Amino acid sequence: MIKIFKFTAIAEGISYLVLFFNMLVIKPNNLDLYKSLLYPIGMAHGVLFIAYGILALAVFKSQKWSVKDLFIVLLASLLPFATFYIEKKYIKNA
Numbered sequence: 544m545i546k547i548f549k550f551t552a553i554a555e556g557i558s559y560l561v562l563f564f565n566m567l568v569i570k571p572n573n574l575d576l577y578k579s580l581l582y583p584i585g586m587a588h589g590v591l592f593i594a595y596g597i598l599a600l601a602v603f604k605s606q607k608w609s610v611k612d613l614f615i616v617l618l619a620s621l622l623p624f625a626t627f628y629i630e631k632k633y634i635k636n637a
Contacts, residue, residue: 544605548598549634555595556626558588563623595620602634 562584570577596617603613616633619625 544598545602545634548595548602549630551591551594551598552626552630552634555588555591555620556624556630558584558591559623559626562588592620595626608633 565577565580565584569580599613599616599620602608603616608616612633616629619629
C-alpha cells in the first residue's frame with residue numbers, strides 16, 4: 544500500500560508541474576495546443592489528487608500515523624509541490 548501511495552504522491556506532483564507548464568509555457572505560444580492538452584492533463588491531475596487523498600487515509604491506518612501526520616499529508620495535497628516533500632519525509636523508505 545505504501546509503495547502505491549509513494550508512486551501516487553510523486554505522480555500527483557509531476558501532474559501539477561505538467562499542468563503548470565501547459566498554462567505558463569504552452570498557452571502563450573500555442574493556444575490551440577493548450578486547449579487540447581488542458582482536459583486530459585487536468586483530468587489526470589484530478590484523478591491523482593483524489594487517489595492521493597484516499598491512499599493517505601489508507602496508509603494512515605496501516606502505518607499507524609498520528610492524526611497530526613495525517614493532517615500534514617492531506618494538507619500537502621492542497622499546496623503546490625508539497626507532495627514531493629511528503630514523499631521524502633514520510634514515505635521515502637517504502
